Amino acid sequence: xxxxxxxxxxxxxxxxxxxxxxxxxxxxxxxxxxxxxxxxxxxxxxxxxxxxxxxxxxxxxxxxxxxxxxxxxxxxxxxxxxxxxxxxxxxxxxxxxxxxxxxxxxxxxxxxxxxxxxxxxxxxxxxxxxxxxxxxxxxxxxxxxxxxxxxxxxxxxxxxxxxxxxxxxxxxxxxxxxxxxxxxxxxxxxxxxxxxxxxxxxxxxxxxxxxxxxxxxxxxxxxxxxxxxxxxxxxxxxxxxxx
Amino acid sequence: xxxxxxxxxxxxxxxxxxxxxxxxxxxxxxxxxxxxxxxxxxxxxxxxxxxxxxxxxxxxxxxxxxxxxxxxxxxxxxxxxxxxxxxxxxxxxxxxxxxxxxxxxxxxxxxxxxxxxxxxxxxxxxxxxxxxxxxxxxxxxxxxxxxxxxxxxxxxxxxxxxxxxxxxxxxxxxxxxxxxxxxxxxxxxxxxxxxxxxxxxxxxxxxxxxxxxxxxxxxxxxxxxxxxxxxxxxxxxxxxxxxxxxxxxxxxxxxxxxxxxxxxxxxxxxxxxxxxxxxxxxxxxxxxxxxxxxxxxxxxxxxxxxxxxxxxxxxxxxxxxxxxxxxxxxxxxxxxxxxxxxxxxxxxxxxxxxxxxxxxxxxxxxxxxxxxxxxxxxxxxxxxxxxxxxxxxxxxxxxxxxxxxxxxxxxxxxxxxxxxxxxxxxxxxxxxxxxxxxxxxxxxxxxxxxxxxxxxxxxxxxxxxxxxxxxxxxxxxxxxxxxxxxxxxxxxxx
Numbered sequence: 189x190x191x192x193x194x195x196x197x198x199x200x201x202x203x204x205x206x207x208x209x210x211x212x213x214x215x216x217x218x219x220x221x222x223x224x225x226x227x228x229x230x231x232x233x234x235x236x237x238x239x240x241x242x243x244x245x246x247x248x249x250x251x252x253x254x255x256x257x258x259x260x261x262x263x264x265x266x267x268x269x270x271x272x273x274x275x276x277x278x279x280x281x282x283x284x285x286x287x288x289x290x291x292x293x294x295x296x297x298x299x300x301x302x303x304x305x306x307x308x309x310x311x312x313x314x315x316x317x318x319x320x321x322x323x324x325x326x327x328x329x330x331x332x333x334x335x336x337x338x339x340x341x342x343x344x345x346x347x348x349x350x351x352x353x354x355x356x357x358x359x360x361x362x363x364x365x366x367x368x369x370x371x372x373x374x375x376x377x378x379x380x381x382x383x384x385x386x387x388x389x390x391x392x393x394x395x396x397x398x399x400x401x402x403x404x405x406x407x408x409x410x411x412x413x414x415x416x417x418x419x420x421x422x423x424x425x426x427x428x429x430x431x
Numbered sequence: 432x433x434x435x436x437x438x439x440x441x442x443x444x445x446x447x448x449x450x451x452x453x454x455x456x457x458x459x460x461x462x463x464x465x466x467x468x469x470x471x472x473x474x475x476x477x478x479x480x481x482x483x484x485x486x487x488x489x490x491x492x493x494x495x496x497x498x499x500x501x502x503x504x505x506x507x508x509x510x511x512x513x514x515x516x517x518x519x520x521x522x523x524x525x526x527x528x529x530x531x532x533x534x535x536x537x538x539x540x541x542x543x544x545x546x547x548x549x550x551x552x553x554x555x556x557x558x559x560x561x562x563x564x565x566x567x568x569x570x571x572x573x574x575x576x577x578x579x580x581x582x583x584x585x586x587x588x589x590x591x592x593x594x595x596x597x598x599x600x601x602x603x604x605x606x607x608x609x610x611x612x613x614x615x616x617x618x619x620x621x622x623x624x625x626x627x628x629x630x631x632x633x634x635x636x637x638x639x640x641x642x643x644x645x646x647x648x649x650x651x652x653x654x655x656x657x658x659x660x661x662x663x664x665x666x667x668x669x670x671x672x673x674x675x676x677x678x679x680x681x682x683x684x685x686x687x688x689x690x691x692x693x694x695x696x697x698x699x700x701x702x703x704x705x706x707x708x709x710x711x712x713x714x715x716x717x718x719x720x721x722x723x724x725x726x727x728x729x730x731x732x733x734x735x736x737x738x739x740x741x742x743x744x745x746x747x748x749x750x751x752x753x754x755x756x757x758x759x760x761x762x763x764x765x766x767x768x769x770x771x772x773x774x775x776x777x778x779x780x781x782x783x784x785x786x787x788x789x790x791x792x793x794x795x796x797x798x799x800x801x802x803x804x805x806x807x808x809x810x811x812x813x814x815x816x817x818x819x820x821x822x823x824x825x826x827x828x829x830x831x832x833x834x835x836x837x838x839x840x841x842x843x844x845x846x847x848x849x850x851x852x853x854x855x856x857x858x859x860x861x862x863x864x865x866x867x868x869x870x871x872x873x874x875x876x877x878x879x880x881x882x883x884x885x886x887x888x889x890x891x892x893x894x895x896x897x898x899x900x901x902x903x904x905x906x907x908x909x910x911x912x913x914x915x916x917x918x919x920x921x922x923x924x925x
Contacts, residue, residue: 240823260832268829278824282842291838292828337824344828 191216191379192237192348197246199232199403206232208403209246214348214381219374221390221411222383224400225426230383233400234352237381238270239263251347268296271341275353277333279325279340285312286321289340297344311339315369331362335369342373349373351382387430391415399423470542470673479521482511483541485529487880489642490700491547491665494716501716504703506696507545510564510667510688514543517683533557536668543680544668547638559671562681563664564688569600571653572640573632574625578651581632587655593621593630599663604634607657617879623888625650636663638697645705646886710890714881721877722898724791728873729860732798733806736859737852739799740806747811758807765804771865773797778869794866794873802859809855813848814840846917853910857903874898 192214199207206229214220222230235241237248239255247254255266279288289308293299299307312318315335317328325333334354341349351370355363367389374380374393384390390397390411397408401422408414418424474480484507486492492505503524515522525541532544536558549567550560571592573581581587588609594601596614604612613630615621622643624630632653633640643650667684669677746758765773777797781788788796817840825835864875874895881891 238827240827264826264829264831267827270827272824272827274820274824276818276820278818278820280821280824280839282839282846292830295834295838296829340828 189216190214191251193249194237195247195249197233197236197248198244199229199236199241200244205403207236207243210405212398212405212407214379216379217377218396219380219394220382220396220398221394222381222398222400223390223426228400229403230400231352233405234350234381234383237350238267238272268344269347270350271344271346271348272350273334273337273341273352273354275356277325277330277337277357279333279337281325284322284324285317285328285336288325288336289343292340292344307343308339311343312336314342315339316365329362330358331365334358334366338366338369338373348379348381351380351384353383353385355384355386385430399426401426470539470670471676471679473539474518474520474542474676479523480511480515480518481523481525481542483525483527483532483535483544484508484546485532486526487529488547489704490638490697493704495703495713504700506693506700507547509696510693511545513687513692514667514680514683517687518679533668536670539670542669547665548668549663549665554668557671559669559673559677560666561669561677562684563666564684565665565693567636567638567663567665569603569634569657569663570637570640571632571634571655571657572622572625572643572650573653574628575649575651577631578653582654584655587632587653590631593624593633595621595635600634600636603657607634617882619882619886619888622886641701642704643886645701710885710887711894714885714891717877717881718874718894718898720872721874722902724871724873725860725863726902728795728798728863728866728871729856731795732802732859732863733852733856735799736802736806736855739803740810743803743807744810744814747807748814762804762807765801770797770801770862771868773801774866774869790869790871794869794871797866798859798863802855805855806852809848809851810844813844813851816847817843849910849914849917853906857906860902860906861899
């Protein structure tokens with residue numbers, strides 16, 4: 189069943205067209221790897237799914253509602269269901285690890301403090317940084333920070349997780365620990381959209397590939413067919429460079 | 432933090448008092464009944480003579496610490512005591528600023544002003560002058576080593592003379608010499624120029640000149656005899672509508688003051704003015720008072736500056752164009768005009784629109800209006816320095832715009848701006864010296880007072896410089912401490 193539908197999504201910055209009428213569907217449980225060369229609109233597409241950026245035209249249907257037309261208050265509600273993880277982690281530096289995860293639970297969801305603490309610790313345990321609850325983000329490694337960021341998003345119990353190049357800012361030796369966490373999440377059946385350059389991860393974990401190039405998007409329902417037999421020149425060139 | 436709040440509370444009370452005293456003077460002005468009531472009957476009825484003075488003019492009248500208590504001494508006080516005694520009443524002395532004495536006499540707030548006041552035609556239009564009880568001759572003060580060089584009027588023709596600007600002495604000086612005279616606002620500065628040999632001699636009233644002689648053996652009064660017409664006739668000042676009172680006062684002055692008694696009192700006053708107390712002990716209260724005002728001005732300036740500054744910062748970042756333009760216009764206008772001019776604009780501008788604002792209040796208003804523009808820019812840059820990713824992360828979790836501002840952006844922005852805000856506070860403390868021009872009793876103003884009272888032109892400057900430095904350095908250290916505390920979240924293991 190389609191959990192998210194993208195209809196004729198179009199984005200222009202001035203004269204520059206970034207997304208050219210994209211159409212796509214996300215099924216529950218999908219793990220979609222969004223691949224493609226840099227500057228082809230991958231992140232823009234992802235950010236338009238929770239309205240961090242607004243499309244020029246088109247619709248994003250989430251649970252039978254066009255969220256491009258949602259009110260500000262409605263959007264605040266919808267965003268709780270769309271967890272997001274950023275390239276630069278974006279942890280709140282003025283809060284401890286625990287508070288980073290907890291604050292949305294108490295302030296947005298209105299959950300009682302002790303219950304929120306328990307939930308936060310549960311998710312920090314899940315991503316393997318529960319021993320760091322009382323430290324500030326600046327004293328964590330990049331890999332640890334990103335795993336806290338994942339825990340922060342997961343604690344809100346989202347229906348979809350959006351990952352915007354989650355390993356691009358990490359030192360190579362830390363990429364593995366973050367990908368491991370994401371792989372576990374995929375195995376649990378979380379619906380995920382992942383903008384990434386990690387071809388190995390895409391090949392192993394993704395159930396679908398969206399290949400983007402110059403604002404166009406081609407969806408491959410079978411990752412193997414994309415990697416083995418990409419029937420477009422642009423995809424072939426991309427893979428030749430990446431693999 | 433508590434002490435801070437206490438200080439702010441005290442200052443707000445002080446503002447209140449300033450406003451209320453200002454209003455008090457204003458309302459008394461409107462009571463015309465007091466002017467028609469003969470002063471003498473009021474004095475007799477109340478059994479006391481209320482004398483106003485401005486005790487910053489040694490040896491006429493000056494503050495001094497006697498047996499640990501602050502007292503007003505000076506030969507004018509002996510004159511006052513004698514008048515009260517022979518009128519058969521008690522004496523009550525009120526210390527106020529020299530400028531407000533005439534108004535106080537006219538409104539009946541005081542029965543008489545005794546403050547080394549000399550006759551001028553302008554003053555005589557407003558009040559009655561008693562018969563002069565003392566003629567303060569003009570003399571030529573020079574360095575001891577040059578005492579004989581400028582001993583005659585002929586010799587003085589070749590001297591470079593200094594005198595207080597717009598004084599009777601300055602007119603006199605220009606007739607005495609063929610050279611151009613140096614005109615300076617304050618006598619202490621004149622004497623400093625003399626000691627540094629920038630002028631050859633200074634023309635000034637004998638009483639002031641003698642005070643310098645007692646303070647330092649560097650100086651001497653030349654033998655040159657100045658024309659007798661150029662004295663300074665010192666009188667007491669009374670309400671115009673009390674001729675009988677004036678008659679009585681004139682008689683007492685003639686019988687019991689003028690001549691030998693006054694001479695005796697003057698000698699005593701000169702000695703008292705040169706107290707054995709150290710400079711610091713004698714004048715510390717002035718510096719403390721000035722420091723309180725300076726810090727108070729800065730606290731008010733920055734406190735209201737922050738409130739107004741936040742407003743202007745938000746307006747400048749607003750998407751509503753007219754608000755944005757207003758904020759930009761205000762900030763640019765304030766930053767483009769010197770604070771000195773802004774202080775005058777507020778002080779005289781409030782008068783133009785019919786508001787009776789005390790100089791302290793005007794100074795404080797000018798300070799925070801000025802500070803607001805700078806604080807607005809500090810806050811705006813602080814908020815904009817928080818990475819956009821913070822907003823995105825918060826919004827993606829479902830935080831509203833306001834929640835994001837409150838929990839993520841502002842706490843980080845405050846940390847960003849604290850050093851700059853501290854600098855602004857330090858700047859405001861220093862720039863507060865500018866408001867001394869409108870007579871606010873802050874540190875720079877008090878320095879002038881001490882220069883005048885102590886006859887020392889340089890030492891008070893040093894003391895003031897040290898106080899300013901301690902204040903600014905202390906605040907900087909304090910802010911560094913808080914900054915470190917705030918930045919504990921930034922510490923990394925590496």
